[in-house]
Amino acid sequence: MNKTIRFIFAAVIFCMVCGCVSKLVRIDSKPAFADIRINDELVGKTPMYHRFYDKWYPWPIKKTDDYLIQAQLPGYEPEVQIFQETPVLLEISYVPDEILFKMYPIKSEENAE
Numbered sequence: 001m002n003k004t005i006r007f008i009f010a011a012v013i014f015c016m017v018c019g020c021v022s023k024l025v026r027i028d029s030k031p032a033f034a035d036i037r038i039n040d041e042l043v044g045k046t047p048m049y050h051r052f053y054d055k056w057y058p059w060p061i062k063k064t065d066d067y068l069i070q071a072q073l074p075g076y077e078p079e080v081q082i083f084q085e086t087p088v089l090l091e092i093s094y095v096p097d098e099i100l101f102k103m104y105p106i107k108s109e110e111n112a113e
Helices: 002-018
Strands: 020-032 037-039 043-045 046-058 068-073 079-084 098-102
Touching: 037 046, 037 098, 068 098
Parallel strands: 020 098
Antiparallel strands: 020 046, 037 043, 037 068, 068 079
16 A cells, blocks of 8 residues: 555656646737748647647756747738747746737838839
């Protein structure tokens, strides 16, 4: 019985130390219907929700890849935002609840005159 309790306790601690946590984030743009790419993968059009996964590692926390999020809409300058996948110094809530891209029209030479 004592070994079973120790095993369960060790399993619970292991799951708490390393695992995966997810966060549902709203992604929007002005104007709407921009293509959203996360790390060069097309994931949809705004407005949309995307689930980001935080990876937790046993001490010491290792740096992994970042999320590079790009919004593209024909006739507008593309916009990029970067978020760290693994936070520095245990800062857990690094991805905001909402990501907004404010896109500006491409200025052509004809419009500049």
